[in-house]
Amino acid sequence: MMKRFFLIAMVIAAATAQAQPARKRVAVFDFDYATVQSGVSGIFGQNVDVGKGIADLIVDRLVNDGTYSVIERKAINKIMAEQNFSNSDRADPNSAAKLGKILGVEAIIIGSITQFGRDDKSVGLGGVGGVAGRYGLGGIGKKESKAVVAITARMVSTDTAEILASSSGKGESKRSGASLVGGGGNWGSGGAGGINMGSSNFANTILGEAVNAAVTQLCGQLNANASRMPTKIITIDGLVADVAGNELVMNVGKNAGVRVGDRLQVKRVGRAITDPATGKVLRRSETMLGDVVIKEVDDVSCTGTYLGQGQVKVGDAVKSGGQ
16 A cells, blocks of 8 residues: 555656746856946955855845756856856856856856945045045944945846846845944955855845845846746657666766756667668657656766656667657
8 A cells, every 4th residue: 555655656746847847047157346346345445256245145046936947156167167267258148158058057147236335425434444435344434324236137048148138136225324334243254355145144234235135126037037038948868777676777967958857758669660762760669668757867867766667678768758
């Protein structure tokens, strides 16, 4: 009875995985902040890569929402190093699209920070180290101000470098203060020029409040624009490499477009049908054995649970549906 229940549960889970459309894969690049760099240096007393901080927040929001499948930062950094891709290129659609194609994503999200600071142009007095002109880091402001942050993003196709959608977000703190980031707190990441915008300490500052509001608005638009990404039809054509009970290992993986949750067909390839005039193989007879639901994937192989009545053997074909 338990065995039957387990089999039914497996079939239901596999059907559910198949029914859910595959999430479209995207990569989020660090945002360009050249426009606001001088102001950023004034706020923090040094040049801080706020573009990385904003991108990290966007990744977290998109992952938690679940509309997209978002590639990890370490994979982006690895490819950037291998391809000698400069941070200065991160806002260029053509360069970013080339990198995105190598990463195997359908679109990349690039963007810029257009406003980052106070809602007025007043500066602090004293600031860090008593240097005039630095404001926000515990200095004495001329007057209390709100924090304002504005960001823009573009979703770019990795196939054509076409801009599929444009989004923007603008956030303003509900509170005012003489300092944008309080007395400094523990929001830094510890590294030179680093800042952890995801920390609760930073979120509690008036600048953090504005940043989070801008990111929330931007991510809402990005999720709403998911339908603008063209659906790619991926054809899988591989072979069974190992059989252990109902567990199959196949010789196709991420590089071929296989993803966890995919449902592939397992077929037995039979005799070849040839053209009597040329001898060319026209097609091969195939016998459907069953389906396999993918549960683990690496670059060149995958593992799945076999659902079917036919006996599978090494060398049997594994194909996407419809082939």
